[in-house]
Every structure is written in C-alpha cells, then in structure tokens.
Amino acid sequence: MNPNTPPVAAPEITVESFTRAFLRELNFGQGVDLDRASANDKYLALSRAVRHYLTTRWLETLRNQYRDQAKVVAYLSAEFLLGPQLENALLASKLDEVARESLANLGLDLDEIRAVEVEPGLGNGGLGRLAACFIDSLATLNVPSIGYGIRYEYGIFKQTFVDGKQVETPDNWLRLGSPWEIPHPENAVEVAFGGRTEAVEGADGARRWIPDWRVTALPYNYMVPGYHNGRVNTLRLWSAKATHEFDLQIFNAGDYAEAVRARTFAENISKVLYPEDSTPQGKELRLQQQYFFVAASLRDFLENVLPDGYDLTKLPDRITWQLNDTHPVIAVPELMRLLIDEKGWTWDDAWAVTQKCFAYTCHTLLPEALEVWSVDLLGRLLPRHLEIIYRINEEFLEVVREAYPGDELRVRRMSIVAEQPERAIRMAHLATVAGFKVNGVAELHSQLLAEKVLHDFAELWPEKFTNVTNGVTPRRFVRMANPGLSGLITEAIGDGWVTDLSQLSRLEPLAEDPEFRRRFREVKGANKRRLAEVLAARDGLEIAGDAMVDAMVKRLHEYKRQSLKLLHIVSMYEGVKSGRTPLASITPRTFVFGAKAAPGYVRAKETIALINAVGRTINEDASLEGRLKVVFPPNYNVTLAEVLIPAADLSEQISLAGKEASGTGNMKFALNGALTIGTDDGANVEIRQLVGDDNFFLFGMTEPEAADLQAKGYDPGAYYESDPELKAALDLLASGAFTGGDKGGAVASLFASLTERDRFMALADFRSYVDAQAKVEEAYQDHEEWSRKAILNVARTGFFSSDRSIQDYLDRIWRAEPVTQNH
Numbered sequence: 001m002n003p004n005t006p007p008v009a010a011p012e013i014t015v016e017s018f019t020r021a022f023l024r025e026l027n028f029g030q031g032v033d034l035d036r037a038s039a040n041d042k043y044l045a046l047s048r049a050v051r052h053y054l055t056t057r058w059l060e061t062l063r064n065q066y067r068d069q070a071k072v073v074a075y076l077s078a079e080f081l082l083g084p085q086l087e088n089a090l091l092a093s094k095l096d097e098v099a100r101e102s103l104a105n106l107g108l109d110l111d112e113i114r115a116v117e118v119e120p121g122l123g124n125g126g127l128g129r130l131a132a133c134f135i136d137s138l139a140t141l142n143v144p145s146i147g148y149g150i151r152y153e154y155g156i157f158k159q160t161f162v163d164g165k166q167v168e169t170p171d172n173w174l175r176l177g178s179p180w181e182i183p184h185p186e187n188a189v190e191v192a193f194g195g196r197t198e199a200v201e202g203a204d205g206a207r208r209w210i211p212d213w214r215v216t217a218l219p220y221n222y223m224v225p226g227y228h229n230g231r232v233n234t235l236r237l238w239s240a241k242a243t244h245e246f247d248l249q250i251f252n253a254g255d256y257a258e259a260v261r262a263r264t265f266a267e268n269i270s271k272v273l274y275p276e277d278s279t280p281q282g283k284e285l286r287l288q289q290q291y292f293f294v295a296a297s298l299r300d301f302l303e304n305v306l307p308d309g310y311d312l313t314k315l316p317d318r319i320t321w322q323l324n325d326t327h328p329v330i331a332v333p334e335l336m337r338l339l340i341d342e343k344g345w346t347w348d349d350a351w352a353v354t355q356k357c358f359a360y361t362c363h364t365l366l367p368e369a370l371e372v373w374s375v376d377l378l379g380r381l382l383p384r385h386l387e388i389i390y391r392i393n394e395e396f397l398e399v400v401r402e403a404y405p406g407d408e409l410r411v412r413r414m415s416i417v418a419e420q421p422e423r424a425i426r427m428a429h430l431a432t433v434a435g436f437k438v439n440g441v442a443e444l445h446s447q448l449l450a451e452k453v454l455h456d457f458a459e460l461w462p463e464k465f466t467n468v469t470n471g472v473t474p475r476r477f478v479r480m481a482n483p484g485l486s487g488l489i490t491e492a493i494g495d496g497w498v499t500d501l502s503q504l505s506r507l508e509p510l511a512e513d514p515e516f517r518r519r520f521r522e523v524k525g526a527n528k529r530r531l532a533e534v535l536a537a538r539d540g541l542e543i544a545g546d547a548m549v550d551a552m553v554k555r556l557h558e559y560k561r562q563s564l565k566l567l568h569i570v571s572m573y574e575g576v577k578s579g580r581t582p583l584a585s586i587t588p589r590t591f592v593f594g595a596k597a598a599p600g601y602v603r604a605k606e607t608i609a610l611i612n613a614v615g616r617t618i619n620e621d622a623s624l625e626g627r628l629k630v631v632f633p634p635n636y637n638v639t640l641a642e643v644l645i646p647a648a649d650l651s652e653q654i655s656l657a658g659k660e661a662s663g664t665g666n667m668k669f670a671l672n673g674a675l676t677i678g679t680d681d682g683a684n685v686e687i688r689q690l691v692g693d694d695n696f697f698l699f700g701m702t703e704p705e706a707a708d709l710q711a712k713g714y715d716p717g718a719y720y721e722s723d724p725e726l727k728a729a730l731d732l733l734a735s736g737a738f739t740g741g742d743k744g745g746a747v748a749s750l751f752a753s754l755t756e757r758d759r760f761m762a763l764a765d766f767r768s769y770v771d772a773q774a775k776v777e778e779a780y781q782d783h784e785e786w787s788r789k790a791i792l793n794v795a796r797t798g799f800f801s802s803d804r805s806i807q808d809y810l811d812r813i814w815r816a817e818p819v820t821q822n823h
C-alpha cells in the first residue's frame with residue numbers, strides 16, 4: 001500500500017449519514033435489527049458509529065505526528081479515572097445534536113441509550129481523575145501526547161451497603177464489551193521479572209539480566225478527542241497476557257493445571273486496580289503492575305513511536321515522561337537499563353539523558369503515603385533495577401557530601417535507600433533525584449513540599465521545585481454535566497469559555513442582575529430535581545425538594561474529616577431534640593455523602609457505617625418534618641458526580657490544613673455555583689483568594705497553627721470537656737441513640753479515637769466549623785444574596801481549568817508546543 005494513502009473519510013456530520021452509520025453498526029456489527037436490538041446493542045452500535053467519526057481524525061493525528069516528529073508528552077499514570085465516554089465523544093466531535101435527532105427519528109432516546117454505559121473506573125479518586133482531565137486538555141490544546149497506563153480488568157470496586165456497612169463487589173466493567181478500545185496484539189511487548197544479573201566483561205556499568213519469568217503486555221488504544229479541533233490523541237493501556245512459549249512448554253509436558261496456574265499468575269498483573277488511596281499497600285503485585293506498565297510504555301515509545309534509527313542522545317527533545325506520583329518511578333532505572341545494557345551506552349551518557357527525560361508530580365503530604373519498596377522485594381523482582389538504583393544513589397550521595405561536607409545526618413535523610421525500619425527504596429527520593437522538575441499540585445502543597453516533605457532536596461536544588469495548581473476539564477464538568485448553566489453562560493458571553501475558561505470572568509457584572517440571578521436559580525432548581533430523580537431511580541433515596549444541597553464527596557479518609565461533618569449533623573440534630581434550636585429556625589438541608597473506603601481501612605468503614613446510622617435515624621424522625629435529610633448513595637463515581645455537582649449549593653472541603661494536597665472536587669463545585677465551606681488547605685486557599693472572603697465560608701486552623709498545636713501537645717479531651725455542644729453531640733453518638741442502643745463497635749471506636757487521639761484534630765476545629773455553618777444557614781435565607789455569591793464563584797474560578805494547568809506544564813516544565821491540525 002502506498003504509505004501516503006489517506007485514511008477513509010469520516011461520514012458526513014448529517015442526520016442521514018449518522019443514521020446510516022448507526023444502523024450499519026447495529027445490523028452488521030451487532031447482528032441484530034432495530035426491533036430486536038437490546039439496550040446494550042444500541043449502546044454499542046451508537047458508540048461505534050461515533051467512533052467512525054473520530055477514527056479518521058485519529059489516524060490523521062497519528063500521521064501528522066509521525067511526519068512532524070514534534071516533542072511528545074507521555075503521561076505515565078497507574079490510574080485514569082475516565083468516566084463515561086459516549087457523551088464526551090459526541091460533544092468533542094460536534095455530533096451531540098445530530099445523534100439526538102437521528103435517534104429520535106428512529107424512535108430512540110439518546111439519554112436512555114447513554115444510561116447503559118458502564119464507566120471505566122480505572123482510578124481511585126483525585127489522582128486518577130486528574131490524569132483523565134489532563135489528557136482531555138492535552139488533546140484540546142493540540143499537544144502531541146500519549147497517556148500510558150494499565151487496562152485493569154476490574155476497576156475500583158463497586159460499593160454497596162448492607163445494614164449500612166460497606167460491602168465491596170468486583171467491578172466487571174468489561175462484561176458487556178467496551179466499544180472504546182482497540183487492541184493491538186501486533187504491538188505487544190514482553191516484560192521480564194525476577195532472576196539474577198551477571199557481569200559483562202569490559203563494559204562501563206553494563207550487566208546482563210537473566211530474568212526468570214516474562215509476561216506479554218498487550219496494548220489497548222483509546223481515543224482521546226480534543227474539543228472541536230480535529231485532534232484525537234491516544235491513551236494506551238496495557239493488559240497482561242501469559243507468554244505463549246512459557247505456556248506451551250508446560251502444557252506440552254502434560255501439566256495442564258500448572259499451565260493454567262502459570263497463565264493466571266501472569267495475567268493477574270492487570271486483573272484489578274488496587275483500591276488504595278493515599279496509603280500504598282506494600283504488595284508485590286503492585287510493584288509488578290508498576291514495572292509492567294512502565295517497561296511496556298518505554299519500549300513502546302522507543303520502538304513504535306520513534307522512527308527507526310532515531311538518535312537517542314536527542315531523546316529529551318522528543319519526549320518528557322511525566323511521572324504521575326511515584327507509581328511509575330521505576331521507569332527511571334528502566335531507561336538506564338535500556339540505554340546501558342541494551343544499547344551499550346556508558347553510565348554517564350545514560351544518566352545525562354535520563355535526567356532530562358523525566359519530571360515528577362507529587363500528590364500527597366502524608367508521609368505514610370510516600371511509596372517505599374523493601375530492598376528484599378525489589379531485588380527479588382527486579383534485580384538489575386536495584387543495582388542501578390544503588391549506583392544512582394551512590395553518585396547522588398557524593399553530590400550531597402560535596403555540598404554539605406561532614407553532614408552525615410543529612411546524607412542519611414536524603415538517601416534513596418532508607419535503612420530503617422528495613423532497607424527500602426524511597427521512590428519519591430528517586431523521582432526527585434532523577435526528575436528535572438518536581439511539582440506539587442496547589443500553591444500551599446508545593447510550598448509545604450519544599451519546606452517539609454522534600455525540604456533537603458529543595459535546599460540543594462531550589463530551581464527544580466515548582467507548583468502547578470490542578471484543574472478540571474470544563475468540557476465534562478460544566479459543559480456536559482450542567483447543560484442548563486452552560487446554556488445560560490453561553491447566552492451571556494458566547495461559547496468561547498468552553499476552551500478558555502478565564503472568559504467566565506465576563507459573567508461578573510451579571511451577578512448584580514436580578515433577572516440573571518433568577519434564571520441561575522432556576523437552573524440550580526432543575527439540577528436538584530434531576531438529582532432527586534436519579535437518586536430515586538438509582539438507589540430509592542429521597543431528598544427534600546428544594547432544600548439546600550450540602551455535599552461532601554471524596555474518598556473516605558480520616559484526614560478529610562468526614563467525621564467532623566458527621567459531628568456537625570449530630571450536633572444540629574441534638575440541638576433540635578434538646579430544644580436548644582427551634583425547628584422552624586433550621587434551613588431545610590439535604591446532606592449528601594459519597595465516599596468509598598479502602599477495603600482494609602477499618603476506621604474509614606466504621607465512619608461509613610455511622611454516617612448511615614445517623615442518616616437513618618434522622619430520615620425516619622418525623623418530628624423533624626423533613627427539614628433535615630442525610631443521603632449516602634453507594635458507589636459514588638464519575639457518572640454520579642456529573643449529576644450531583646451541578647445540583648449542590650454547598651461544597652464541603654474540610655480537611656485538616658496541611659493535609660489535602662489540592663482537591664479537585666472543590667474546583668468542580670465552585671465552577672458549578674456551589675459555595676465552599678472549607679479550611680485553608682490545598683487548592684481551597686486559591687479558591688478563596690479568587691472568589692473573595694465574602695463568597696467563601698472559611699473556618700479552622702491554618703497549617704502553621706495546626707503544626708504548632710501538634711508540637712505543643714494536642715489534647716482533644718480538653719475540647720470535648722470545654723465545649724458543651726461538642727460534648728452533647730459526642731455523648732449522643734456514644735449513647736447508642738443512632739445504633740439501636742449499641743454503644744460498642746464503631747460507636748465506641750470513633751468516640752475513643754476522637755476524644756483520645758484525634759490525629760486530624762477534628763475537635764479542635766469543631767467550634768469554628770459549626771460557627772461557620774451557622775453563617776451558611778443565615779446566608780442561605782437570603783436567596784438573592786446567595787445567588788449573587790454563587791454566580792461570583794462561577795465567574796471567578798475560571799483559573800481552575802485543566803487547560804490552564806496543562807498550559808503551565810507546557811510553559812514551565814515540558815517545553816513542548818501545540819501542533820495545530822489541518823482543520
């Protein structure tokens with residue numbers, strides 16, 4: 001075939017063409033006619049029809065990329081929490097209206113078909129969702145880029161509640177097939193593990209690795225369409241397959257059981273996403289997953305993306321591998337290994353190039369969340385990589401000793417190899433040594449990284465450290481999730497905001513316009529009704545018609561302090577029951593929780609059980625006349641977020657200051673016109689600076705105050721004793737009033753943990769939190785004023801677009817350029 005043969009043209013964007021593409025897929029792809037088609041048939045045929053439109057642009061993007069050889073950004077991430085794909089694909093390719101009309105002509109409803117989609121839950125929370133927002137922005141900004149990750153067969157577990165307690169079931173998201181992926185077995189690569197190394201005569205640094213087992217990494221490509229710009233980037237997720245040779249040998253020897261065992265062992269690598277958030281589990285399988293996907297990705301880039309014979313000394317001009325947290329950091333010794341052992345480079349040449357290829361984003365401040373691998377495990381699984389890490393460390397420590405002669409304490413602190421409590425590799429140190437830039441994800445976080453977590457490194461290499469505040473994609477989280485608000489905004493300022501969110505500032509004067517405020521409230525009201533319908537249909541939950549929607553959705557973690565929110569609810573309830581608060585004075589409110597707890601995180605699971613117990617009591621208490629409701633829909637995910645966030649009035653961002661790296665839910669809520677009640681933590685700080693103190697409910701200690709109190713000796717019992725409302729709330733909880741008289745179990749455990757240790761100082765912030773909540777109550781009474789504040793939140797938070805984040809990365813870290821498509 002002539003290499004210049006252009007790809008087949010996409011079907012025209014007309015109702016007729018679309019209908020033909022849809023019916024063809026239904027008939028020939030699914031093998032059914034319209035009358036007999038199941039909902040899933042229709043969904044698959046519709047998605048594949050949309051795919052036709054994207055594919056042509058995708059092929060074109062790839063051809064241009066190959067021709068231009070422009071610098072590429074490879075986003076290496078163990079998680080991509082994509083959310084549903086169909087609507088985003090329709091929107092990006094300008095097919096939304098056409099598809100709706102075409103289906104309506106056939107007597108079908110687009111929204112009904114959309115509802116069939118099972119979202120790929122290939123992430124735990126913020127980190128994975130951020131990766132998904134970033135690839136969307138990279139495509140929309142026309143940046144040649146590729147996302148690399150793992151195609152987990154089971155994503156984040158499905159959460160259900162049994163008697164209010166979390167029960168996990170597997171998320172079999174591929175059960176009915178995914179129309180969005182295209183496997184490419186011909187591009188499979190092998191990844192090796194285990195074994196030993198041996199010397200290579202006369203080589204500078206090179207050694208031979210003799211692994212003892214291998215798996216095949218099979219790539220699945222996903223399209224990442226830019227918004228209305230003709231670019232379609234690639235997300236390549238790897239699936240583990242047993243190698244055939246390995247298999248066949250055992251099989252031929254007649255040991256079928258062993259053959260199956262070997263296959264299962266190999267394929268387990270991409271079987272399931274680790275349901276951990278913030279705290280890594282030192283599990284061998286997890287290290288296998290990490291090496292598996294980065295080894296495959298590096299090889300893929302070097303062999304399939306670069307042209308044959310590419311001069312690898314120029315690699316830093318062609319690529320930046322962005323390390324999304326420490327999960328992909330094993331890529332550093334892997335590149336060294338490839339260059340030295342396989343390409344025959346000297347150590348120094350390899351290190352010079354490697355150091356210019358990687359940049360590292362840190363996503364946490366919790367010391368226990370910084371990944372560490374025991375030398376024993378790493379040496380067993382990746383013996384050659386361990387040797388390379390040791391040598392990197394040796395040379396690095398020489399640099400430290402030279403800079404700080406005689407300061408052995410510092411050398412020990414900075415070493416990549418920890419000696420206590422066991423010999424282990426600190427992946428964040430490796431990433432910081434090897435990366436040419438290290439960034440935090442919000443101003444405060446980056447500052448604390450440089451002052452605390454990675455202080456010694458920031459002192460040695462101040463120029464390496466920088467901040468890129470997170471962002472979220474306005475396409476999914478405003479344009480798609482909130483069509484009502486989008487329409488209103490577009491009517492007022494045109495539709496340029498969808499790709500340039502700073503334009504939202506032009507809404508500012510409209511906050512003073514009573515008619516605009518009325519329509520804004522109308523949209524919010526409609527979004528609440530939509531939420532009510534979804535919760536009723538999805539979970540049989542009931543929310544109060546036009547009550548304030550107060551939402552706290554995020555992973556369940558002690559530092560995020562869902563327990564503080566719970567104390568507030570209990571305290572309100574206690575106030576009414578004890579007669580301290582007249583019922584009529586209470587603003588009707590629906591508290592909405594959404595949170596998964598890591599399956600092994602007992603305290604988090606207890607908190608879920610207690611929220612459900614308190615919720616049940618309050619919802620069933622007729623004396624409250626329905627003024628307070630607590631709903632906790634199980635299995636919070638992207639699909640639900642898209643319905644909940646646009647309906648919210650109040651966004652709860654109440655982590656202990658200095659613990660939440662950034663938060664991104666906080667941005668989504670503000671952009672959809674919810675007001676934040678929050679601490680001075682993560683990106684809350686920047687949100688408040690932008691929206692102004694009058695439009696944000698600030699409470700709690702600042703980070704230095706919290707650190708101070710901790711240093712002085714924090715005694716939660718003293719707060720319990722001295723604040724009668726706090727005491728009453730905690731006592732009511734402890735009395736078993738919400739748990740059918742049961743004072744043991746979760747009740748006793750939470751009570752003790754809060755009053756005795758309270759690691760995240762919920763009691764210290766309780767008073768200022770409930771006082772701020774009282775201000776919320778008061779402010780909400782004045783609908784006009786509240787809407788004004790809400791509109792100002794929308795108008796002033798355009799900064800939090802992931803397009804802006806990506807532009808920041810481009811300008812200050814990647815130094816890559818957009819490459820415009822032909823149309």
Ligand code: NBG
Pocket residue numbers: 125126127130277278325363364369441470660661662663664682
């Ligand atoms: C999370 C932080 C959030 C942050 C996201 C995205 C991890 C390890 N970190 O605060 O807790 O918004 O990363 O940066 O999941």
